[in-house]
Structure formats: C-alpha cells, structure tokens
Amino acid sequence: MVKRVLIFDSGVGGLSVYQEIYAQLPDVQYIYAFDDAAFPYGELPESELIERTSYIVNLLVARHQIDLVVVACNTASTIVLPTLRGQLTIPVVGVVPAIKPAALLSQQKVIGLLATPATVQRAYTDSLIRQFARDCEVLRIGSTRLVEMAEQKLRGEAVDLEELREILSPWRQRVDCIVLGCTHFPLIKAEIQQAFEQPVQIVDxxxxxxxxxxxxxxxxxxxxxEPNLTYNSAAVLPAALNTSLQAMQLQTIKSLDYPRS
Incomplete structure (x- = not known):
C-alpha cells in the first residue's frame, strides 16, 4: 500500500524540506499544503496559528489517510506540535534551527542564526543555544523580508542582492557559519552566500x-x-509558481477553504 506524507507550511518554504524528503523517498505520495491566505505565520497570534494549522492538517489527514505529517515551518513547529501530536495518532515531525551542527562546524565559534522575527525571539530558540552552542557567540537576524524574497523567487522574480547584502551587513567579516532557521531560506541559499565576501558555511x-x-x-x-497533490488557501497562484510546483512533481493544485469566523 502506498505511503502518504503531508507536508504543511504557511507558504512555499516547506518546498525546501519536500525536496530533501523526495530525494530520499520518491515512491511516497506527497500532499503539500500551504496556507498562503494567512502568510506569514510569524505575524499571527499563537491562538490563531494553532487553530488554522490544526484545522488544515486534521482535514487533510482524514481526507487522504496520511501516514505521517511534516510541519515544515519553524514558527509553527515551536507552537503547534504539542497540539497536533495530541490530536493525531500518526507521527508528526517538526523543524528546529540547526544550532547543534552549526556549533560543531564553526571554527571561529561565531554563528549567525537567520530566521523570522518570531523564531529568533522564542524561548525555544534560547534553549537550543544554551543546550548546543554554549561555546559560541550566536548572532541573530530576524527578517520577514527574506521570507518574502524566497516567495518572490519561486514566483519568478529576481532576488535583490543589494537589499539582501544590506540585511546581512551586521554579519560581514564576523560569522563563519549561518543557520537557516526558516524553511524558506534554503530557496535563496545561493544568494545568501553571494552576500558575503568571506566564505561561510550554511546549514539547515x-x-x-x-x-x-x-x-x-x-x-x-x-x-x-498516485499523483502528488498541492493545496493552497489563497484564491490565485501566479503562473510562475505553478510552473515551479510542476517541476517538483507537484502536479495538481487544489483550493483549500478555511472557514471564516
């Protein structure tokens, strides 16, 4: 019997996770769902984030007889996982910033954590740093704009390298290892590397x-x-994004209605 995996994110960032999983498990059926109508999740109240995520994930798990759920969003993972694991009887996998491998890789022991504003401020992130990077200085940049850049790139727009360099300018000549603490950011990994004059290792x-x-x-x-499916809560997707999804073997776009209060 075919195994089915649901990958959920607020936007297209989870596609970076989907690509890694698909590379190892091409014979699984994937249902990729993104709540584009509420993007970005980092700006939602926690109660609304939990409500939306729980509704969408439970709906699709029941509809497609899902075997495993991946919450491919750092913000949602730090908030929603306990609720989902209490509601579901199947495994639920979340994502956390790769602080531990970055601390081991860094030679200068100065790490940059690049994430959303919500993730860099969360107590969970502080706990990861205390647990795995006590011997490192961890510099943090929380940026919603980089999330938007990643979304725009997948929609066929060019990344503004000068703007990117300006956002990352506090880290120039300081860090030798960067943690991508948002699943959107691997989509612009090449551009992030171009923003630095010195060599940097990037981990996610x-x-x-x-x-x-x-x-x-x-x-x-x-x-x-069966064909892989994509669900989206927004009314219309740009043609370039549809093309990108199809290139990743996500062939069918379905509307995902969220009940209005």
Missing amino acids: SGKAIANRVKALLGEIPCERK
Whole structure:
C-alpha cells in the first residue's frame, strides 16, 4: 500500500524540506499544503496559528489517510506540535534551527542564526543555544523580508542582492557559519552566500528531517503511486509558481477553504 506524507507550511518554504524528503523517498505520495491566505505565520497570534494549522492538517489527514505529517515551518513547529501530536495518532515531525551542527562546524565559534522575527525571539530558540552552542557567540537576524524574497523567487522574480547584502551587513567579516532557521531560506541559499565576501558555511535542517521521515515510515513499497497533490488557501497562484510546483512533481493544485469566523 502506498505511503502518504503531508507536508504543511504557511507558504512555499516547506518546498525546501519536500525536496530533501523526495530525494530520499520518491515512491511516497506527497500532499503539500500551504496556507498562503494567512502568510506569514510569524505575524499571527499563537491562538490563531494553532487553530488554522490544526484545522488544515486534521482535514487533510482524514481526507487522504496520511501516514505521517511534516510541519515544515519553524514558527509553527515551536507552537503547534504539542497540539497536533495530541490530536493525531500518526507521527508528526517538526523543524528546529540547526544550532547543534552549526556549533560543531564553526571554527571561529561565531554563528549567525537567520530566521523570522518570531523564531529568533522564542524561548525555544534560547534553549537550543544554551543546550548546543554554549561555546559560541550566536548572532541573530530576524527578517520577514527574506521570507518574502524566497516567495518572490519561486514566483519568478529576481532576488535583490543589494537589499539582501544590506540585511546581512551586521554579519560581514564576523560569522563563519549561518543557520537557516526558516524553511524558506534554503530557496535563496545561493544568494545568501553571494552576500558575503568571506566564505561561510550554511546549514539547515532539511536532510535531518528527511532522515527522520525515512526512519519513521519504514519500508516503502515500490509500486505505482498516485499523483502528488498541492493545496493552497489563497484564491490565485501566479503562473510562475505553478510552473515551479510542476517541476517538483507537484502536479495538481487544489483550493483549500478555511472557514471564516
């Protein structure tokens, strides 16, 4: 029987996670859902974030008989995972900033954490730093604008390198390792590297998530699977984004209605 994985995010950032998982598990059927109508999640009250995520995930788990859920959003993962794990009987995998591998990689012991404003300020992030990077100085930049840049890139727009350099300018000549603490940011990894004069190592949690999903799913039948699906809560998607989704083997776009209060 075909295994089905639901990957959920507020926007297209979770596609970076989807690509890592798909590379290891091409015979799984994927349902990618993004709540574009409420993007970005980092600006929502926690109660609304929990309500929206729980509704959408539970709806699609029931509709498609999902075997495993990936919450491919750092902001949602730090808030919603306990609720979802209490509601569902299947595994729910979240994402966290890759602080531990960055601390091991850094030679200067000065790390840059690049995430959304909500993630860099969260107590959970402070706990990760205390646990895994006690011997490092961890500099933080919280940027919603970089999330927008990643979304725009996947919609066919060019990334403004000068604007990107300005956002990252406090780290020039200071960090040697950068943690991408938002799943959107691997989509502009090449541009982030171009913004620095010095060499920097960039780490994210995509491969670790893929390894975890593979371990939890167990043996995958090698049989013909159903087409991968995409759900979106926004009314219209740009043609360039549809093209990008299709290139990633996400062929079908479905509307995702969220009940209005």
